[in-house]
Amino acid sequence: MFTEENFQSYASETKLVVTAKTHLADGVVSLNLAHPAGRRLPDWTPGSHIDVVLPSGINRQYSLCGDRWDAHNYRIAVLHERDGRGGSEFIHHGLTEGTTLAVGGPRNNFRLVPSEKYLFIAGGIGITPMLPMIQSAHMMGADWKLLYFGRSRRTMAFLDELAAYGDRVMIVPKDQAGPRSASDLIGPASVDTKVYVCGPQRLLAAVERHCADWQPGLLRLEHFAAKSHGAPIRDASFDVELARAGLTVTVQPEVSVLEAIQRAGVRMLTSCREGTCGTCEVTVLGGQPDHRDSILSDADRAAGNCMFPCVSRSCGDRLVLDV
Amino acid sequence: MTTIISDPKTPCTDVDPFSRDVLEDPLPFQSELRAAGPVVYLNKYDVYAMGRYGEVQAALTDWQTFQSAAGVGLSNFRKEMPWRPPSLLLEADPPHHDAPRALLTKILGPREIRKLAESWTADAEELVDQVLSRGPEFDAVADLAAAFPLRVFPDAVGIPQAGRENLLPYGDHAFNAFGPPNELVAKGAARVPELSASIASQCAREVLTTDGFGAQIWAAADRGDITEAQAPLIVRSLLTAGVDTTVNGLAAVLYAFATNPGQWARLRDNPALSRTAFDEAVRFESPVQTFFRTTTRDIEVGGTLIPEGRKILMFLGSANRDPRRWDNPDTFDLNRDPSGHVGFGFGIHQCVGQHIARLEASTLLEVLARRIESIEICGPTRRHHNNTLRAWQSLPVRVKTSSTFTRK
Ligand code: FES
Secondary structure, three states, X not given: OOOHHHHHOOOOOEEEEEEEEEEEEOOEEEEEEEOOOOOOOOXXXXXXXXXXXXXXXXXXXXXXXXXXXXXXXEEEEEEOOOOOOOHHHHXXXXXXXXXXXXXXXXXXXXXXXXXXXXXXXXXXXXXXXXXXXXXXXXXXXXXXXXXXXXXOHHHOOOHHHHHOOHHHEEEEEHXXXXXXXXXXXXXXXXXXXXXXXXXXXXXXXXXXXXXXXXXXXXXXXXXXXXXOOOOOOOOOOEEEXXXXXXXXXXXXXXXXXXXXXXXXXXXXXXXXXXXXXOOOOEEEEEOOXXXXXXXXXXXXXXXXXXXXXXXXXXXXXXXXEOO | OXXXXXXXXXXXXXXXXXXXXXXXXXXXXXXXXXXXXXXXXXXXXXXXXXXXXXXXXHHHHOOOOEEOOOOOOOOOOOOOOOOOOOOOOOOOOOOOOHHHHHHHHXXXXXXXXXXXXXXXXXXXXXXXXXXXXXXXXXXXXXXXXXXHHHHHHHHHHOOOOOOHHHHXXXXXXXXXXXXXXXXXXXXXXXXXXXXXXXXXXXOOHHHOOOOOHHHHHHHHHHHOOOOOOHHHHHHHHHHHHOOHHHHHHHHHHHHHHHOOHHHHHHHHHOHHHHHHHHHHHHHHHOOEOEEEEEEOOOEEEOOEEEOOOOEEEEEHHHHOOOOOOOOOOOOOOOOOOOOOOOOOOOHHHOOOOHHHHHHHHHHHHHHHHHHEEEEEEOOXXXXXXXXXXXXXXXXXXXXXXXXXXXXO
16 A cells, blocks of 8 residues: 555665575575565566676576566576675575665566567576566567476476476476487477577577577577676765756765756656656766666666666766756 | 445445536535545446545555556446547556556657656747747736646647647546536537547647657557557547646646745746746646546455445545645645645556646746746636636736746
8 A cells, every 4th residue: 555655666776675585496496585674576577587686786687477467576586606705605504584685676677578478588597577567468468488497306496386387398307318419409490480589508508509590580589597686786976067057966875866966956857766667867977877767778787878867776886867 | 326335334425426516626525525535426327435635545456456447437438438449558457558658658658758857948938938929917827827738738649739729628528528527528529520520630640740659659660669540549639638738737836836925935946946846836726637447356445345346436626625734735835745645646557648738837936037027916816617627727927027037
């Protein structure tokens, strides 16, 4: 139910609590995340991911693999990467239920587009974005199949959930099936089938090779190896210069840039306050924004000439905005 | 009609919110509605209603419980055949809603449409020149509020010249058709086949220019981001939702300024307030007054149990005037932060064309603010009645042009 506090909505980043941590398969745990006050979480679509900021400041992206009809819980699944940089190690062995994590997004760079037929191909933890996609495809009555590659059934998460779909799902564990080439299983191009792939580089490369001369738009893939965001999110305060107002405000870690601007008495029109609608967009004249919205494409983010102060922050100690 | 109201404690009313009296001036009814309770039962239509900001905003956000796919009008698509193929945006929920929504969010996004600003400013200057050259008195509805969107928006979509005269009548009927089958719907019914055919013919790939929103929608079909069958329906959404609403939003802001000279002076001092002014006018007049939702499960709201499958009338206009949310809601005030009004809806169904509407409005207002020193009503104003829209038929105004005017 509505409260004034509820209307204030999500500030620069949502702090979510780990309400459950579940062992799914060898080397895979899932986390259930919820708002500490039980609020609704921002909406998302299949293929969306969230940014999770770990206490060490490391920022990792994970596909949402829960049920979007449940507005109060996000589910992600995390593979323990032995040669990782510590993120998955922490989630597997340091993180406990009850921990609060800063979460950004959701954002979607891997959208499910409508089709009569789909072929979903997942390798290992690449199954995560596929789960909500399959749910959608199923609801829309599409004809779909899933090829799910893994080292062995023991390491493959969600087999029980997938079992409900019967023979639409083909499980290909290397230790039983032997190394099967994705190429053989995909077969020739079919103009009415969209192919979605997510998994390790090797699998993506193989599928891309196989589909190289297919009509554009049929093959859609997401590089699951989390793209590094470079510098960790700044956790100290920073200054924002409002060029037109001739003011400089200091943004403390716990307030959004928007709030800091408003507290300085400068008006700014907003709507969603969660970085999804684009109403609060401002032009960035200097400094490097730390984008945390769900609107900009990767190219837009790299350009860095605009930002959404309801959620986005600064990478450095100063930003200059055309406000 | 037998009513199956589950909770006898729920307040109810016999008033018809689609009657001529209420359409002429909905404010007294809305204030009774808010006073009666968070959920009120409308005896005449056997539906529930919400008029307070908190409940309306929360319900609009909760698309899982309050679905749009059964139609956002009184007619329940689970039981009745819609008068036209349902909108893929307005009358659809996830997962069907996802791809069309994502596409329009991108095409109509603030950064994408920024390039329109310059030519629209030139259009606004030309239009205002023309209007003012005919003298200081004119009709702010016909000559500005309707004229400007009809001048810039069809070009931005890229539809042909022929048939543009059908846009307003089609939109008027579409918005009437969300209400009950009353005389307003009957009035438009005769022309439905002709208007629908005209609008449909404007959505075809071959007739659209290569540089407009329409072409971008078809290009998305070529990329496989939407299906070929979806493309014309998405173009249709622009044509249905993009004209009457903006016309009435502009009329609302012009009326608000004509009746609040102090606010006009403020805008002239600070033309950057034009965006806020438009949103404040959308809050104040709420061009889209109401939309229905349908429950997907039994849900308790404010002490009333609304059973699954029931229609609920959301009073956006009433929520935007709710004193629980707004200080002095009945004042048009540029000092206010109108953010959070539900005039554009909220959540995944929030108006995807809101940036276009704001750009149209701020472009026109900025030109007017430079040219016009004062604006006042100079004759009897007339409302236009529509089951969904709060609309104006006529706003006769007299303006004093600015003596210090120089073209930018
Ligand atoms: S208010 Fe919606 S993006 Fe900032």
